[in-house]
Amino acid sequence: MNLIDLTHTFTNDMPVYPGDPLPKLHQITTLEKDGYNDHELTSVMHVGTHMDAPLHMIQNGKTMDEIPVDHFFGKGVLLDARGKEKIEPELLTGKTIEPGSIVLIYTGFGARYREASYYEKNPNVTEAFAEVMVKAQVKIVGMDILGPDVPPFQTHKILLGNGILTIENLVNLEKLLDIPHFEVIALPMKLQSDAAWVRVVARY
Template sequence: MHLIDLTHTFTDEMPVYPGDPLPKLEQITNLEKDGYNDHELTSVMHVGTHMDAPLHMIKDGKTMNQIPVDHFFGKGVLLDARGKEKIEPELLTGRTIELGSIVLIYTGFGTRYRDASYYEKNPNVTEEFAEAMVKAKVKIVGMDILGPDAPPFPTHKILLGKGVLIIENLTNLEKLLDIPQFEVIALPMKLQSDAAWVRVVARY
């Protein structure tokens, strides 16, 4: 069995969505003075590798703690979208998307994660692609970009409105290019909130 970590390390130097406050992760006790180490985290949910729950965009939608745990495991499908400005249904041509799959979109933008260009001209996931994901009844759509769309967030609303969760800011997707079959395990923190940080692993 092999595992690939698809998660960015959480630090207080991570990029954030334009306008959001920076995360703050600081040590508040230490062994020498207090006899133990402890850290304090102050952050919005939508930073780093994280998962959106329906409540993020849907009135009265489910919070992360209300999602059944079996929703976080599934057969992985990698879509190579490098060089694409739009993520469209044509990417699915010739692909079989099984019920309950977890679809990962590899754009290559993950390599720009700590660069200002990460927020510039990143690919847009179209509404038509989102509808195709809903029709295929996938569990999750993940991507190596900061999000699938821009205000007023139609793609978010299509996916989350039908219970398809979204993972943003993935990394290491290039390591899956030559792996024909893999499983995705994406375990978010059990928070009563509209999103949660998530540890995402591919297993093959």
């Protein structure tokens, strides 16, 4: 069995959605003074590698703690979207997507995580693509970009409104390019919230 970590390390200087405050992760006790180490974290949820629950965009939608745990495992499908400005249904040509799959969109932007272009020029996932994901009955759509779309967030609403969770800010997707069969394990914190940080692993 082999594992690939698809998760960014959570740090104080990670990029955030424009307008959001930076996270603050700092040490509040030390072994020398207090006998133990402890840290305090203050942050919005939509930073770093995280998963959106329906409540993020859907009135009265489910919170992360209400999602059944079997929703976080599934057969992985990698879509190579390098060089694409829009993620369209044509990207699925030749792909077999079974119900319950977890679709990962590789744009290459994960390598630009700390560059200005990560915020300014990342591709958008189209509403048409989202509709295909709904018809295919996938569990999750993940991507190595800041988010699938921009206001008014129609792609978000299509996916989350149909129970398809989204994962944003993935990394290392290029390591899956030559792996034809893999499983995705994406375990978010069990929070009563519209999103949660998530550790995402591919297993093959």
